[in-house]
Amino acid sequence: MTPEAALLRVIHCLDRALASPYKTRAFVRALDVVRSADPVELAERARDERLGELEGIGDATASVITEALAGVVPSYLSKIEAESEIELTAEAAPYRDALRGDCHLHSTWSDGGAEIEAMAATAIDLGHEYMVLTDHSARLTVAHGLNEERLANQLVEIERINGDIAAAGQDFRILTGMEVDINEDGSLDLSDEMLGELDVVVASVHSKLRMDSKQMTQRMVMAIANPHVDILGHMTGRKIGKRPESTFDADYVMAACAQFGTAVELNCRPERLDPPRELIDLAIEYDCWFSIDSDAHATGQLEWQPLGCNRAAERGVPIDRIINTWPASELTDWTTTP
Numbered sequence: 001m002t003p004e005a006a007l008l009r010v011i012h013c014l015d016r017a018l019a020s021p022y023k024t025r026a027f028v029r030a031l032d033v034v035r036s037a038d039p040v041e042l043a044e045r046a047r048d049e050r051l052g053e054l055e056g057i058g059d060a061t062a063s064v065i066t067e068a069l070a071g072v073v074p075s076y077l078s079k080i081e082a083e084s085e086i087e088l089t090a091e092a093a094p095y096r097d098a099l100r101g102d103c104h105l106h107s108t109w110s111d112g113g114a115e116i117e118a119m120a121a122t123a124i125d126l127g128h129e130y131m132v133l134t135d136h137s138a139r140l141t142v143a144h145g146l147n148e149e150r151l152a153n154q155l156v157e158i159e160r161i162n163g164d165i166a167a168a169g170q171d172f173r174i175l176t177g178m179e180v181d182i183n184e185d186g187s188l189d190l191s192d193e194m195l196g197e198l199d200v201v202v203a204s205v206h207s208k209l210r211m212d213s214k215q216m217t218q219r220m221v222m223a224i225a226n227p228h229v230d231i232l233g234h235m236t237g238r239k240i241g242k243r244p245e246s247t248f249d250a251d252y253v254m255a256a257c258a259q260f261g262t263a264v265e266l267n268c269r270p271e272r273l274d275p276p277r278e279l280i281d282l283a284i285e286y287d288c289w290f291s292i293d294s295d296a297h298a299t300g301q302l303e304w305q306p307l308g309c310n311r312a313a314e315r316g317v318p319i320d321r322i323i324n325t326w327p328a329s330e331l332t333d334w335t336t337t338p
């Protein structure tokens, strides 16, 4: 294992463990140093225990580099690898096996930490046949959301990357998409024309999460009923222990999802796990479609799908109602608005 590969794997595991960005940043900085350093000089410094003299290398990163150069798996990596492992219950294994893709994830185009290519490479490693790139829409300025022009540029970029993936002989496709903001009045933060061009549209509430129940219900139902919307993202907006669930009439919302063919997302982020159990039960009762999505903002976070699978298995979500168990062509047939 090269120092570069070891540092990349550490970063992957830290992302998977939802470590503080501060902690991850030290390894990202060390990765930059390693990539720009002369390999011979790096090896000499490691041998003489002088890596720490380089700006951007601390004790932890120095020992990862030194151990990798010595041909052993760095002890820090073994530790974080084991600590960050995502548990999949026996009951949930058939769910994870059935998943062919991931319909909600971000790249550096909005607030993600990894390039599109890196996200795709990890998705391929995980055995996926496709991933839907769903960066944020323009209104979410804190997340560097994409306006129409940037989205149009991204579509060109995706086509180019898909070409490279195909040329490399990989049976994998990046589908186009967006996590579009549901505005306060229930309209969407993207024109109908652009929405119609995307393979998969996830719609989510990111603002005014505390609006009163009646207004929130109306807002959500309007978005769910929009023919371009395919998936309702993190329905309640909760962050466990930090932010309460939004209030809305769950019967109306689930009935609308079932009626208009909008899938209920089981958001796998450990701090979200949204919707909560009782709402999953309700969605099953209404015979809704589901999508089990990582909402990854870094490569390591693509490994979070087992967390949603565990929930799905526990509540008894029918596997054949989960849209990302389908091949890409079936999924895009389903999402295409006639």
Ligand SMILES: [Zn+2]
Pocket: 179, 204, 206, 233, 234
């Ligand atoms: Zn979101």
Ligand SMILES: [Zn+2]
Pocket: 104, 105, 106, 179, 295
């Ligand atoms: Zn997201």
